[in-house]
Amino acid sequence: MSAGGPLSTDGLVQLLTADGQRTAHEQFDPYADHLTADDLRAMWRDMTLVRAFDKEATSLQRQGELGLWVQSWGQEGAQIGSGHALNGQDFVFPSYREHGVALTRGVDLVEVLRIFRGLQHGAWTPAEHHFHLYTLVIGSHALHATGYAMAMAKDGLVASGDPAKDGAVVAYFGDGATSQGDVAEALTFASVYDAPVVFFVQNNQYAISESATRQSRVPIADRGKGVGIPSVRVDGNDVIASHAVTRWALEHARSGQGPVLIEAFTYRMGAHTTSDDPTRYRPKAEEQLWAERDPIARLEAYLTSTGELSDDFRTEVEAEAKALGERTRTTVRAWTKPDTLGMFDHVYAEPHASVEAERAWFDRYQRSFADQEATR
Amino acid sequence: MPTYQQFNLPDAGEGLTEADIVTWSVAVGDTVEVNQPIVEIETAKSLVELPSPFSGVVTKLLVEEGETVEVGVPILEVDVDPDGAAPAEPSEPVAAADAVAEQPSPVAEESATSAGAGAPAPSAAAAAPSEEGSGAVLVGYGVKAGSATRRERVEGSLEPIGGFEASGDYPVLAKPPVRKLAKELGVDLTTVTPSGPGGLVTREDVEQQVKATAAQTLATYPEDDQPWLASGTTTRDGRATRVPVKSVRKRTADAMVQSAFTAPHVTEFLTVDVTETMNLVARLKADRDFADVRVTPLLIVAKALLLAVRRHPEVNAAWDESAREIVYKHYVNLGIAASTPRGLVVPNIKDAHRLPLHALAVELQNLTAEARNGSTSPRAMSDGTITITNIGPLGIDTGTPILNPGESAILAFGAVRQQPWVHEGEIAIRWVTTLALSFDHRLIDGELGARVLADVGRVMQDPSQGLVWA
Structure with a gap:
């Protein structure tokens, strides 16, 4: 790790050390001090649930039930910490690994798997959860998020001073996305228009197999500085620090002071997707090093040391995680093939003549197959 | 129940x-x-x-x-x-x-280009447009060509699906490539039961027919041993067994062909008195610091090669044909050819040039153990820079090894035997072995190869030379 490069740990905000000690931080303690034991237990619960779900989904892919799965393992701290900082007015644009954030937005995780089974492009109503559909194209949604944020400002949904009204946008993407032109354009637009958007970069160190050192010469947070966006680096495996930093950034954006870029320094413990074999490009020792920085174990150690994690609560969450795994399995297995005509349903909000014509043609085409009954 | x-x-x-x-x-x-x-x-x-x-x-x-x-x-x-x-x-x-995962149907495997060509009745498949795999996947390894399946169409089909039996009243329906295959295999098409649409004889039908009529057991004669091979398909004459080439065997074959027919190999030999090496091995075995590892002559050969590479780093290199460049490696990932239950693998010891003798012994031991129990990782087999093949334990004097692809030199270490040898002016019984070094003559000239081999031999003959060069 060269000093000052993208893998440097310089300037990382940390409120909880790797072994679970709470440390003081002048700027960000005020954004964490409100957290009660209940709040922290809720974060621990959410991280535990999303990890259990992630593990079950990985098994389902290996059993042929899903075409693909994208593991969030290792990134729960960054996702749950930031997700818990959001309010109901905020709007999230995720990429495709943000299962933890989905959970905090009230999305039923099992429904997410419809995408990975190839049944639906998006399995929830974004307006209902203020959580946009997963974006598989790398970085393109940074522009959508910026545009949405600019519109929120124009609609007066920012800087009104009314906490029940003011909101901001959060765009989640990874270190690899920062190499995309779309992200550079989004940062520029957000900066010059003071758009109320928080760019939350989970630097999980690899763009598939390409190390972050091939994406940047400097810490990724420095990208923000180049276009005049206040930027913060945070230990993404520290759920409390991730929460505090996001809370600060959201207040900044909601109050009309413009965008913020957060680089959550974390690590993808699993493969990029189930189609990937990380042993081909990263050493075991590196995975071991990051296993010792696990976000769940860290919060667990802290709560245990303060006597705030009872055995009853632990048992209750374990049972909940197990039940989620079982519900995931039985639900996914029961899914049948969707009606392919459904793909025309949400192209336009209102009926559209050419879409209707295409739907009718496609229906005729489908009926021309001998095995049509079996596959529809 | x-x-x-x-x-x-x-x-x-x-x-x-x-x-x-x-x-x-x-x-x-x-x-x-x-x-x-x-x-x-x-x-x-x-x-x-x-x-x-x-x-x-x-x-x-x-x-x-x-x-x-x-x-x-x-x-x-x-x-x-x-x-x-x-x-x-x-x-x-x-x-x-x-x-x-959809299972391909027989129809799905018919190719669009040959569909209907030469067949009297147009087949149902001919009406279907080609549906190729896009090749676009999230991780970028690409979809195997031909993996897309095609579905049978109703429109334009002249025959009811699946209701047709071939009979003498009709000519046999088969596409030209299938007819050619049948001719090559000596199969009479009229005896084949068709499974294709409209009573079409498919490639699989012909192959099935061959299997059905093929000899199922090896022919044996009174003096013969029992057949030793249970798997595979017995040929029609009952005198040979055909076994499909798979996984490690397939990769080994590809690697050997690629190496042998692109890199011009030269092999040089050196017979050397290694009595001092054997004494050193005996001494290390008794050494308390080495009590936790197995010390073999291979360890000393490995060290000798590392010392030789240090004196002649140009040998530790690769030929990059596409760039027309020579890639000199400033590190040594020392490969050890290993025979495993799954076949030949060549795992390597990363940065072997930095390891002290004890650490090298430990790595050698781990590498061998992993190879033996089949847990060698893909990473351990990638990015080797130079290799040793240890054929001595098989009792072989030496050989002319083929280079591991991507490397420029490989050292064969043969059996170490007691032989009469001229030692200090007299004939004595000494431990002697023959070393062989194959190298890629595109980038390594005979002189460089000779110097490397001579250095290895010199350390083997007198390990204290290692102190001078270390």
């Missing part, structure tokens, strides 16, 4: 069509839990462990280790209700699995 469920081989990557079964971790009669690892498979991308989708008792392993299996084929049967009494219906594949 017992309820049997089958597990179909899933596509563990994106667009993979097949995988090799490497190791079963369960056996018939074992109780399995949901998500318990049951089998390790090797795909074109990686080794993958598959978890069981059921809990119950394993009743059948439907494929054997070493077999290459197509995606969608059942590999395991589990009784998910082992306490039940009455036998149930034959097992059904998990219904959900085909939601993702």
Whole structure:
């Protein structure tokens, strides 16, 4: 790790050390001090649930039930910490690994798997959860998020001073996305228009197999500085620090002071997707090093040391995680093939003549197959 | 009652069509839990462990280790209700699995270009547009060509589907490539039962016919031993067995062809008195610091080669044909050719040039153990820079080894024997071995190869030379 490069740990905000000690931080303690034991237990619960779900989904892919799965393992701290900082007015644009954030937005995780089974492009109503559909194209949604944020400002949904009204946008993407032109354009637009958007970069160190050192010469947070966006680096495996930093950034954006870029320094413990074999490009020792920085174990150690994690609560969450795994399995297995005509349903909000014509043609085409009954 | 469920081989990557079964971790009669690892498979991308989708008792392993299996084929049967009494219906594949992986139908494998050509009745498939795989996947390894399947169409079909039997009243329907295949294999098309649309004889039908009429057992004669090979297909004359080439064998073959026919190999030999090396090995075996590792002459050869590379770093290089450049490696990943249950592998010791003798011994031992139990990782086999092949334990004097692709030199270490040898002006019984170094003459001239080999020999003859060069 060269000093000052993208893998440097310089300037990382940390409120909880790797072994679970709470440390003081002048700027960000005020954004964490409100957290009660209940709040922290809720974060621990959410991280535990999303990890259990992630593990079950990985098994389902290996059993042929899903075409693909994208593991969030290792990134729960960054996702749950930031997700818990959001309010109901905020709007999230995720990429495709943000299962933890989905959970905090009230999305039923099992429904997410419809995408990975190839049944639906998006399995929830974004307006209902203020959580946009997963974006598989790398970085393109940074522009959508910026545009949405600019519109929120124009609609007066920012800087009104009314906490029940003011909101901001959060765009989640990874270190690899920062190499995309779309992200550079989004940062520029957000900066010059003071758009109320928080760019939350989970630097999980690899763009598939390409190390972050091939994406940047400097810490990724420095990208923000180049276009005049206040930027913060945070230990993404520290759920409390991730929460505090996001809370600060959201207040900044909601109050009309413009965008913020957060680089959550974390690590993808699993493969990029189930189609990937990380042993081909990263050493075991590196995975071991990051296993010792696990976000769940860290919060667990802290709560245990303060006597705030009872055995009853632990048992209750374990049972909940197990039940989620079982519900995931039985639900996914029961899914049948969707009606392919459904793909025309949400192209336009209102009926559209050419879409209707295409739907009718496609229906005729489908009926021309001998095995049509079996596959529809 | 017992309820049997089958597990179909899933596509563990994106667009993979097949995988090799490497190791079963369960056996018939074992109780399995949901998500318990049951089998390790090797795909074109990686080794993958598959978890069981059921809990119950394993009743059948439907494929054997070493077999290459197509995606969608059942590999395991589990009784998910082992306490039940009455036998149930034959097992059904998990219904959900085909939601993702569709099984190709015979029709699907007909090619669009030959469909209908030369056949009197236009086939149903001819009317269907070609539906090629897009090749676009998230991780960028690409979809195997031809993996897309095509569906049978109703429109334009002259014959009712599946209702046609070939009879003497009709000419045999078959496409030209299939007719050619039948001719080559000596199959009379009129004797083949067609399975294609409209009574078309397919390639599979012809192959099936060959199998049905082929000799099923090896011909044996009174004086012969019992046939030693149980697997594979016996040829029609009953005198040979054909076994498909798979996984490690396939990769070894490709690597050897690539190496042998691109790099011009030169091999040089050196016979050397290694009595001092044998004395050193004996001394190290008795050394308390080396009590935790196995010390063999291979360790000293490895060290000698590392010292030689240090004095002649140009030998530790690769030829990059596409760039027309020579890549000089400033590190040594020392490969050791190893024979394993799965075949020949060449794992390497990373940054071997930095290791002190004890650490090198430990790495050698680990590498051998991993190779032996089959747990050598793909990473351990990549990016080797120079290799040793240790053929001595097999009792062989020496050989002319073929380079590991991507490397420029390989050292063969033959048997060490006691032989009469002129030592200090007299004939004495000494430990003697022959070293052989093959190298790529595109970038290594005979002189450089000779110097490297001579240096290795010099250290072997007098290990204290290592102190001078270290």
